[in-house]
Amino acid sequence: MKKGDHLFLVDGSGFIFRAFHALPALTRKSDGLPVGAVSGFCNMMWKLLTEARDTSVGVTPTHLAVIFDYSSKTFRKDIYPEYKANRSAPPEELVPQFGLIRQATRAFNLPCIETEGFEADDIIATYARAAEAIGADVTIVSSDKDLMQLVTANVHMYDSMKDKQIGIPDVIEKWGVPPEKMIDLQSLTGDSTDNIPGIPGIGPKTAAQLLEEYGDLDTLMARAAEIKQNKRRENILAGAELVKLSRQLVTLRTDVPLDMPLDALMLEKQDGPKLVAFLKTMEFTSLTRRVADSCDCDASVIEPAVVPVEWGAAAHGPDLDSDTSAPGQPTASGEAAASSAAPVKATAGSATPADLAAARQSAFGSQPIDHSTYVTIRDLTTLQGWITAARETGVVAFDTETTSLDPMQADLVGLSLAIQENGPSPGAAAIRAAYLPLAHKTGRDDLFSDGLKLAENQVPMDAALAALKPLLEDPSVLKVAQNLKYDYLVMKRHGVTIKGFDDTMLISYVLEAGVGAHGMDSLSERWLGHKPIPYKEVAGSGKSLVTFDLVDIDKATAYAAEDADVTLRLWLVLKPRLAAAGLARVYERLERPLVPVLAEMEERGITIDRQILSRLSGELAQKAAAFEDEIYELASERFNIGSPKQLGDILFGRMGLPGGTKTKTGQWSTSAQVLEDLAAQGEPLPRKIVDWRQLTKLKSTYTDALPGYVHPQTKRVHTSYSMAATTTGRLSSSEPNLQNIPVRTAEGRKIRTAFISTPGHKLLSADYSQIELRVLAHVADIPQLRQAFADGVDIHAMTASEMFGVPVDGMPSEVRRRAKAINFGIIYGISAFGLANQLSIERSEAGEYIKKYFERFPGIKDYMEATKAFAREHGYVETIFGRRAHYPEIKSSNPSMRAFNERAAINAPIQGSAADVIRRAMVQVEPALAKAGLGEKTRMLLQVHDELIFEVEDEAIEAAMPVIVSTMENAAMPAIAMRVPLKVDARAALNWDEAH
DNA sequence: CCCCAACCGTA
DNA sequence: GTACGGTTGGGGG
Missing domain, CATH: 3.40.50.1010 (5'-nuclease)
Incomplete structure (x- = not known):
């Protein structure tokens, strides 16, 4: 110049x-x-x-x-x-x-x-x-x-x-x-x-x-x-x-x-x-x-360019404090901290996220992990040194060690930290990791000794937490964890609310849902080529399993510090890939802000009435026993009714009933479908078996099991949500699974009456009406469907009318039922085989229905073909918010495997988009309630895929309901303006059955 | 003690 | 036909 x-x-x-x-x-x-x-x-x-x-x-x-x-x-x-x-x-x-x-x-x-x-x-x-x-x-x-x-x-x-x-x-x-x-x-x-x-x-x-x-x-x-x-x-x-x-x-x-x-x-x-x-x-x-x-x-x-940055795109935006994207989310500078820790110097303009991702992979993908460098923090001064170092770097990986896998029961035993030191040259950065034991015990706990004592040379729990709290709660220091929701809950129960975080499990999930698991061990093997110390080598397994507080501190240090070390390495490798793949926004809007929301839902739990369950259990036992007598009578022998093998041998072997089919292992199938078919032929025994199974299922899975999940202190049931379990973006619930509480049969619904509100409150259930069909109408842009939803008409009746030319008024229920099955079938990636099964009709007839449907709604056929082509080309499909679901086997040479993957790939954008919508609603609803002054009176407790359940103070119900409904109905906005309105129904009652 | 298959509850 | 998790029975190590 x-x-x-x-x-x-x-x-x-x-x-x-x-x-x-x-x-x-x-x-x-x-x-x-x-x-x-x-x-x-x-x-x-x-x-x-x-x-x-x-x-x-x-x-x-x-x-x-x-x-x-x-x-x-x-x-x-x-x-x-x-x-x-x-x-x-x-x-x-x-x-x-x-x-x-x-x-x-x-x-x-x-x-x-x-x-x-x-x-x-x-x-x-x-x-x-x-x-x-x-x-x-x-x-x-x-x-x-x-x-x-x-x-x-x-x-x-x-x-x-x-x-x-x-x-x-x-x-x-x-x-x-x-x-x-x-x-x-x-x-x-x-x-x-x-x-x-x-x-x-x-x-x-x-x-x-x-x-x-x-x-x-x-x-x-x-x-x-x-x-x-x-x-x-x-x-x-x-x-x-x-x-x-x-x-x-x-x-x-x-x-x-x-x-x-x-x-x-x-x-x-x-x-x-x-x-x-x-x-x-x-x-x-x-x-x-x-x-x-x-x-x-x-x-x-000129062909349009492939613009790698799409929905999730901001590599680094000014104030891409998108941590703050969700109201109520910590205002962490995740991206900022990420870059400051980069071992590869971020050069002006030239380092794209993809470059950074590649550099990180080569820097950390194969660097050996050395357990001998791990230190045990034994005093407060050393701990302070680590805290200072973490503040200087701006990024710290951490992990809690506890006495239980259940974060609601877990007591803190120790905490590990890992930070990155910038090495002499880019790429040669070193990671330091340490373990801070807090509640390890020694001694023997038997009749001859005076019990367990706190091991020596541990920083006192209170002092350690007081020192760590400002760091963990500081949104400007990024805390990196694997499955953070667990640690978030444990720490919250110890008085620390973590702010400013990344979760390697969720990053992996956003990058590769459908490709392998997202647990730390598998991520470590996949990305770092390193197999971490198995937990059982540290704490034993089976009968010899001990809680972590009984693990020798040196062994614990190797294990725990390694976890933090691996987590930090995974973060360094995986985080830049988000922006490089255009997925930063999915992570920041749909995953990270949900962590504290779900953690708090889990912490709240829900009350169940054990008396109701106990009474139900008794009734079920009696009814089942009556069936057992009749079954033994009809079978002319006593056997284990719960054993499909024994049952199959009796029905199709000794009794020689017709129409038996075999499962893939060569056993006689005794599925409900098979038994129903036999019953339809006038056979008395199969119906009894079906009824017996229903009763014993309800008893063992629900009335008997649920009371065992009541927390000893809170007296409530705290499920655990998994954020990274499904390919489509749905959550899953376990221990107990509260997403499969019966509702379809009258007998089953009785179980829902045991889910109750606390005195002075009601349970409010709000569920999306037909959300998946609405998503389908949106993505495939089907005029008749859009019109039907805009007009608020019965969608299945409309489908039937369109297909069979039957007027909606006075339509026979069977006609509507078939259209409904077809609608569901479409969402599931329909096959003539499946539809025939569902409707108990001939394959050929089902095939005719499908053909007719595609004639009436050609856009659906186009959508399906386009989705399959996209999946074959990319190996994944996308929701309307850009979440990806991977189907690596979509090109399988096995035709049934391939067809299965194709159906799943057709379903995933529909199911997944709906899942994204409700995730957004969950992130938005608590701030919306707080803004309306209802934050203290309305608490979100459960999510069941298209339904949210709240516990609301009686006098706040009238005010809370419209806030919840409109937040849910508008949850796709402003990211996506849907071509179809979303509709939410809500009701409040003293128990879940009546609220639903 | 661990794992798998079969079955069945939900959306 | 999609997506899950829990229970049971039953076999193998």
């Missing part, structure tokens, strides 16, 4: 926000991707590059760079933790655009610059001063007042939206002070949007007046005692320290290390086809045409 050159510095981050608010809010691509800010950016860049001379800038750039904020973790946060702490999460539509605008910048062949630890403004300041020193002119494309301090005779700003150049006179006109006094002015006034403190009662006018009077800030502060107005004088004198701090915060740094020298910012020739390809993908038709004309290429023959 030389004298006379003209450098343009575009404030990319500032532009995103400004464009977003200035342009039509919902400019979207046809697939729903919001692109308003991207569109504004592209138009502005094109204009600058081609006709800057014709704008108020009046010159053509010779050099140009687009500058972005790297993350919100900057030196300003270090000197003032509250800096920008009041910022709320960026609007949801904006998040994917951060990444897209970086993509756009590259499509324009422009340098895309960001530097860890600094804001875009500091980088701009550094470049501006450097260029100025050479004698070049500078135009800062931004209207942000924070940049006005940089304006000089040679440095101008340019407000691209108003097409207005800003020079020294403009600054004076607007603020009453020349640019060089802007720092002084801002130090006095502070800045509420960035949470920078200022002197109370002093705004820009007063500040300008004071600076005019005293000359500059230093003089003003030195002579503040002379100020006549009492209040003002006192405020200024009292705020002297704050003013100093504010000055540090508002002063832009001009010494940012620049990875790209000025010369590298020289404008290069546009790559026309590349730019056209990008613009085409974005569906910016008029700009595409203009660019194509100008570069003389034919837009119609």
Whole structure:
């Protein structure tokens, strides 16, 4: 760069926000991707590059760079933790655009610059001063007042939206002070949007007046005692320290290390086809045409670019504190911390998430794990050292060791930590890990000894927790855990609420649902090539199993510290893959914010009435016994009715009943279907078996088992939700499974009456009506279905009417039943075989139905074919929110295996999108209730796939119901504007049966 | 003691 | 035809 050159510095981050608010809010691509800010950016860049001379800038750039904020973790946060702490999460539509605008910048062949630890403004300041020193002119494309301090005779700003150049006179006109006094002015006034403190009662006018009077800030502060107005004088004198701090915060740094020298910012020739390809993908038709004309290429023959960044896209957005995406979520700077810990230096612009992911993989994928480096923390001073180190790095992996797998019963035994030390060279970073034993015991617990004693040389539990609490609760230090919900609950029960976290299990789940398991051991083997010490080698198994507090501390150290070590390595390898795959948003919106929500649901539990269950159990036992007598009578022998093998041998062997089918192991099948068929032929025994099975099922699985799950202290039942168990994105529930409590039969529903509210409360159940069919209508865009849902008509009757030409009025129930089965079948990826089974009709007849259905709803057929093709091409399918479900066997050469995978792949986007919707509702509903003043009176307890169950104070029910219903009905917004309304039914009662 | 198959409860 | 988890029986180590 030389004298006379003209450098343009575009404030990319500032532009995103400004464009977003200035342009039509919902400019979207046809697939729903919001692109308003991207569109504004592209138009502005094109204009600058081609006709800057014709704008108020009046010159053509010779050099140009687009500058972005790297993350919100900057030196300003270090000197003032509250800096920008009041910022709320960026609007949801904006998040994917951060990444897209970086993509756009590259499509324009422009340098895309960001530097860890600094804001875009500091980088701009550094470049501006450097260029100025050479004698070049500078135009800062931004209207942000924070940049006005940089304006000089040679440095101008340019407000691209108003097409207005800003020079020294403009600054004076607007603020009453020349640019060089802007720092002084801002130090006095502070800045509420960035949470920078200022002197109370002093705004820009007063500040300008004071600076005019005293000359500059230093003089003003030195002579503040002379100020006549009492209040003002006192405020200024009292705020002297704050003013100093504010000055540090508002002063832009001009010494940012620049990875790209000025010369590298020289404008290069546009790559026309590349730019056209990008613009085409974005569906910016008029700009595409203009660019194509100008570069003389034919837009119609250029394929749209594959834009790797889609819904989940923001690699690093300014304030991609998307941790805050969910109200109630900790305001962690996950991304920020992630990057600061990067062993691979994040270089300006050039390191894409994919590069980083690849570098991390090579750095950690095979680095051996050395147990001998692990330390045992035995005193508070050492612990403090680890805490300090964690704060310096900003990232710490941690893991709890406890006495139980059940987080509601588990007592803390110890805690392990792992942090990363930056090594001498990139990639050679080392991980240190330690174990902090807290409640290990020694001695023998038998008749001859005096019992177990606390082992020596352990930091006292209270002191350790007091020291760790500020770290664990500090959202700006990222805590990395594997299956964090467990540790979150354990720590919450010990008085610590973890804020600012990542969960390697959930990251893996978002990346690879459907590919293997997401437990630590399998992740470690898959990604690190390392098999961690098996738990049973430490604590034994079976009869010799001991609780972790009885494990020898040295052994415990090797095991526990390794867990933290492995977790940190997994995080380093996996986290960058999220952004690289465009899945950051799925993780941040659908997974991470749900952790505390579910943890609290589990902690609350639900009351069950043991008397009701006990009475039911007695009744069931009696009824079952009666059946047993009759069964033995009819079978003419006593046998174990619960043994399908014995039953099959009797029915089809000794009794020689017809119509037997074999299971895949060659056993006689005794399924309910088979027994029903036999009963239909007039055989008395099979029906009795079916009824007996129902009764014993209810008894053993529910009435007898549930009381065993009542927590000894809370007296409630606390299920455990698994967030990473299903391929589709659904949750699962276990110990006990409260997602399969009977409802279909009258006998079964009695069990639901045992789920009750606490006195003064009711249970409120809110469930989505037909959510999966609505999702289908949305994704496949079926006019009749959309219309039916818009009109609120009976969807199965509509289907029947459409297919069989039968009017809805007076439709026979059998006709509707068949249509209903077909509708369900569609969702399940229909086959003639399955439909025939379901309806007990011939395969050929089922095939006819399906054919007819596809004729009436050709869009469904198209959707299915398109989904299968997508799955074959990519190995996964996507929900409407971008969650992926992988089907690695979709190309299997085994036809039935392949067909199975195809059906699953058809089902997954439907089931998964519905699951995503309710996840969003769960994240949104508690803040919505809190906002309505109902936070203390309404507690979400359970989720059953399309239903949420709350416990609500009696007097709050009327108010809570509409909040819950509307939150659920609008849960897809604003990420997705569904083409079909969602409908939620809600009811409150004293027990779950009546509420449902 | 562990694992699998069969069966069946839910959405 | 999709997605789960729990119980039981029964076999193997």
